[in-house]
Amino acid sequence: MRSSKREVSDCPVDAAMQVIAGRWKGTILWSLQDGPKRTSELQRSIPGIPERILIVRLHELVADGVIEREEKKMLPRGVYYSLSSYGRTLSPVIELISRWGRSHLKRLSERG
Amino acid sequence: MRSSKREVSDCPVDAAMQVIAGRWKGTILWSLQDGPKRTSELQRSIPGIPERILIVRLHELVADGVIEREEKKMLPRGVYYSLSSYGRTLSPVIELISRWGRSHLKRLSERG
Numbered sequence: 001m002r003s004s005k006r007e008v009s010d011c012p013v014d015a016a017m018q019v020i021a022g023r024w025k026g027t028i029l030w031s032l033q034d035g036p037k038r039t040s041e042l043q044r045s046i047p048g049i050p051e052r053i054l055i056v057r058l059h060e061l062v063a064d065g066v067i068e069r070e071e072k073k074m075l076p077r078g079v080y081y082s083l084s085s086y087g088r089t090l091s092p093v094i095e096l097i098s099r100w101g102r103s104h105l106k107r108l109s110e111r112g
Numbered sequence: 113m114r115s116s117k118r119e120v121s122d123c124p125v126d127a128a129m130q131v132i133a134g135r136w137k138g139t140i141l142w143s144l145q146d147g148p149k150r151t152s153e154l155q156r157s158i159p160g161i162p163e164r165i166l167i168v169r170l171h172e173l174v175a176d177g178v179i180e181r182e183e184k185k186m187l188p189r190g191v192y193y194s195l196s197s198y199g200r201t202l203s204p205v206i207e208l209i210s211r212w213g214r215s216h217l218k219r220l221s222e223r224g
Contacts, residue, residue: 009160012213013138013206015220020209021133026125046123064223086219093205093212094125097132100205101124107198108127111176 019064020090024049025057029087029094032067036082066090131176132202136161137169141199141206144179148194178202 009015020026024046031037031045043054058081061067066087070080083091101108132138136158143149143157155166170193173179178199182192195203213220 009139010217010221011139011142011158012217013142013210014136014213015217016209016213017133017135017138019220021129021135021138023129023133024126026129026133027123030123030125065219086216089216090212093208096205096208097128098125100202101126101128104198104201105122105124105127107177108131109122 016093019066020093022057022060024053025061026094026097028054028057028061029066029083029090030098032081032083032087033091033094036070036080038078038080042081061087128205131178132205134169134172136165137173138206138209140166140169140173141178141195141202142210144193144195144199145203145206148182148192150190150192154193173199 009018020029027046027049028042031042037045039051039054039058042058043049043051046054058067058069062069062081065084067081068084068087070082072078072080132141139158139161140154143154149157151163151166151170154170155161155163158166170179170181174181174193177196179193180196180199182194184190184192
């Protein structure tokens, strides 16, 4: 859908959507609201997301600077993802999207 | 990316994003905030959108019930698109996405 050197839009809505709109990206950001998570924890918290897609989306979100990847040397070891300070500025947006989705979940699931 | 009979998500964020996340969809909804528009007016108001993509996105937004298509028999004749009452419930979401995009447009345009 999108080349890595993507078209930059002057439209604020389009520019913002290019950061949050890839399938599952919003859900990943939502899942990181309550703190850093490993890839495996993210996968468990997002039922249905294929691991390959999760990896791609994490990579894109890191590239956009909204999340950060950190390798912890201390126990429990592992690679953790967390919201960056820039990414946290998106929290009200993700929260509002979630609230709208929750209000209309019945209709949304009927669309299919 | 998405089949016409799409996978339905129980996640409110993912379900909501499936309505607004196709490239330019948010911008189309933004452009309809101030009233009904013809296809040609929409195209002029969204610089860079290919006509073919605009038509596809309008079709998807109509299918999701967030916009309505109306053929006006009175002058000025033509096909008009407008937000449905359901679509208007998305306005605060689109407004917040736009505000976030505006606040970060410099950074977003530098990403490229």
